[in-house]
Amino acid sequence: MTGPLIELRDVDAYYGSSHILHGLDLRLECGSCLSLMGRNGMGKTTTLKTIVGYVRPKRGSAYIMGRDASELATHDIAQAGIAYVPEDRAIFPNLTVTENLVMAARAGANGTRSWTEERVMTLFPRLAERRDHWGNHLSGGEQQMLSIGRALMTNPDVLLLDEATEGLAPLIREEIWSVISEIKSTGMSAIIVDKDAARLQDLCDQHMILVKGRAAFSGDRAALQNEPDILHRHLGI
Amino acid sequence: MPSRNVLSALAVLVLALAVVPMIGDKYWIKLATRMIVLGIFAMSLDLLVGYTGLVSFGHAAFFGLSGYVLHLVSPEDAAANMAWALPVCLGVTALAALVIGALSVRTKGVYFIMVTLAFAQMLFYFFHDSDLAGGSDGAYIYFKPILALGSVVLVDLGGSAVLFYFSLVSLIVLYAGLVMVLRAPFGKVIQGIKVNEHRMQALGFNTYLYKLVSFVIAGTIAGYAGFLFASIDGFVSPELLGWQESGIALVMVILGGMGTLFGPVIGAIALLGVEELFRDRALFGFIAAHWQILMGGFVICIVLFFANGLGGLLVKIAGRQSEER
Numbered sequence: 417m418t419g420p421l422i423e424l425r426d427v428d429a430y431y432g433s434s435h436i437l438h439g440l441d442l443r444l445e446c447g448s449c450l451s452l453m454g455r456n457g458m459g460k461t462t463t464l465k466t467i468v469g470y471v472r473p474k475r476g477s478a479y480i481m482g483r484d485a486s487e488l489a490t491h492d493i494a495q496a497g498i499a500y501v502p503e504d505r506a507i508f509p510n511l512t513v514t515e516n517l518v519m520a521a522r523a524g525a526n527g528t529r530s531w532t533e534e535r536v537m538t539l540f541p542r543l544a545e546r547r548d549h550w551g552n553h554l555s556g557g558e559q560q561m562l563s564i565g566r567a568l569m570t571n572p573d574v575l576l577l578d579e580a581t582e583g584l585a586p587l588i589r590e591e592i593w594s595v596i597s598e599i600k601s602t603g604m605s606a607i608i609v610d611k612d613a614a615r616l617q618d619l620c621d622q623h624m625i626l627v628k629g630r631a632a633f634s635g636d637r638a639a640l641q642n643e644p645d646i647l648h649r650h651l652g653i
Numbered sequence: 654m655p656s657r658n659v660l661s662a663l664a665v666l667v668l669a670l671a672v673v674p675m676i677g678d679k680y681w682i683k684l685a686t687r688m689i690v691l692g693i694f695a696m697s698l699d700l701l702v703g704y705t706g707l708v709s710f711g712h713a714a715f716f717g718l719s720g721y722v723l724h725l726v727s728p729e730d731a732a733a734n735m736a737w738a739l740p741v742c743l744g745v746t747a748l749a750a751l752v753i754g755a756l757s758v759r760t761k762g763v764y765f766i767m768v769t770l771a772f773a774q775m776l777f778y779f780f781h782d783s784d785l786a787g788g789s790d791g792a793y794i795y796f797k798p799i800l801a802l803g804s805v806v807l808v809d810l811g812g813s814a815v816l817f818y819f820s821l822v823s824l825i826v827l828y829a830g831l832v833m834v835l836r837a838p839f840g841k842v843i844q845g846i847k848v849n850e851h852r853m854q855a856l857g858f859n860t861y862l863y864k865l866v867s868f869v870i871a872g873t874i875a876g877y878a879g880f881l882f883a884s885i886d887g888f889v890s891p892e893l894l895g896w897q898e899s900g901i902a903l904v905m906v907i908l909g910g911m912g913t914l915f916g917p918v919i920g921a922i923a924l925l926g927v928e929e930l931f932r933d934r935a936l937f938g939f940i941a942a943h944w945q946i947l948m949g950g951f952v953i954c955i956v957l958f959f960a961n962g963l964g965g966l967l968v969k970i971a972g973r974q975s976e977e978r
Contacts, residue, residue, distance in 0.1 A: 468855050469854075470851060470855075489854070489859070490851070490854035490855055491854045491855075491857050491858055491859045491860070494854065494855055494856055494857035494858075495857045499855075499856075500855045502852070502855070506849050506851075506852040508844065508845050508848050508849070508852075509848065510844055510848060511841060511844065511845070515841055518838070518841070519838060519841040519842060519845060519856075520856045520857075522857055566856070567856075570856060570857055
């Protein structure tokens with residue numbers, strides 16, 4: 417695929433009558449990693465939800481793998497190669513770790529099955545130790561690992577990670593960041609939302625800062641480094 | 654899959670039921686058959702309510718429809734052969750479930766309840782107001798179905814003990830079949846839909862199709878129960894499709910415990926058993942004439958004190974016994 421994997425053009429999105437995204441433009445190229453930064457309530461999660469089709473733009477357009485997203489149901493978007501790891505992790509409590517993974521297993525949009533249960537278990541040895549544990553018997557960190565593992569089982573081209581490390585213990589956070597970096601090294605594209613701006617700057621090659629549903633900054637790593645006060649101004653760091 | 658202790662308890666229950674035709678008269682055999690058949694009906698509803706998260710208030714539509722189809726295909730002067738009559742009943746029920754489900758599963762929550770109720774009431778009034786099958790008076794199936802190979806009759810559901818054992822074996826086979834379905838990837842997906850449908854969509858599952866398949870399976874099994882139920886008395890009436898029948902099935906599911914499959918069967922047995930008990934004048938005197946009041950109290954007590962129903966209570970007791978060992 418030659419064009420962008422994901423493209424939002426001048427998107428306005430609402431929750432009921434609340435206007436959340438205002439004319440947002442976003443592009444994710446193949447092999448690229450985009451960070452979405454911003455304070456709480458600025459529209460980061462809504463942007464991800466708009467990409468996966470949970471929220472439909474009222475104005476503007478969204479394209480997934482070159483296809484008009486308005487014609488695609490959420491499951492079509494997922495089958496096109498977009499995997500979403502939500503903020504709440506949404507582990508199925510009534511299924512075991514293995515069942516949570518196997519249930520999601522599917523060939524990717526190009527027919528490959530490079531991510532298998534065993535590969536996910538190798539990536540997350542903690543999950544291998546808890547194969548038969550119920551989803552609700554896992555710690556927050558293990559649930560996040562399972563949520564990422566389950567997304568990988570769909571063999572996606574793009575991984576959307578919402579608040580990848582929020583609420584996790586420092587050691588677990590390190591483990592998650594190291595896994596994300598390993599996944600990125602496989603060439604998978606990603607959009608990552610997190611509070612850890614330093615990590616995001618290291619990991620991602622493209623950055624966007626959202627302020628009240630608008631892109632206050634959008635550019636590559638060098639452009640972000642050229643504006644040293646922008647993070648302080650918009651994120652308070 | 655229930656634990657070994659629960660399975661042992663269920664095996665004891667099945668054995669206890671299995672001896673009824675050996676020790677009881679026709680009345681008790683009929684009552685036990687009704688318990689088993691309604692247990693199959695409630696179990697089919699549990700697939701929707703307890704596993705897929707679809708609370709149907711019109712499930713009796715398929716139960717009654719199958720009974721009516723059996724009446725319509727049965728010759729007046731001979732028994733219908735199950736070899737073709739049963740597939741016809743199940744086929745019509747499955748088709749009805751497909752049509753009703755295709756429209757209903759687009760809705761959610763209270764709207765789904767209302768739409769399924771509306772469809773069931775449409776069928777109720779169709780049979781109630783038309784002359785197709787006796788209208789509001791209902792209709793008789795003069796000869797109960799048989800399974801015949803040429804001129805050799807293999808099974809004759811006209812015999813109360815035969816019908817009882819046929820129903821019991823059906824219950825066991827259907828239970829095992831549903832357990833296998835729920836252990837298969839399809840089963841995991843519908844359980845995922847119950848917990849978080851959005852998440853399943855984001856994992857690439859067309860949840861509409863999965864819910865529809867679950868609805869059709871549940872409707873077809875309810876149709877199987879309806880076929881057996883119509884064979885018990887050889888009589889069908891519009892009440893079989895009414896909202897009261899759907900409500901009773903829901904009570905059985907809640908009483909027995911949702912999401913267990915075996916729970917609703919226990920719920921059906923308990924509901925009919927307790928009804929029989931409360932109607933006993935020797936035990937309850939004049940209140941026996943108003944047994945519904947006692948039944949209401951019984952259902953409220955179970956729901957209040959046993960959140961997971963009688964099935965949950967069984968699991969708890971079985972778990973405690975295995976800990977003690």
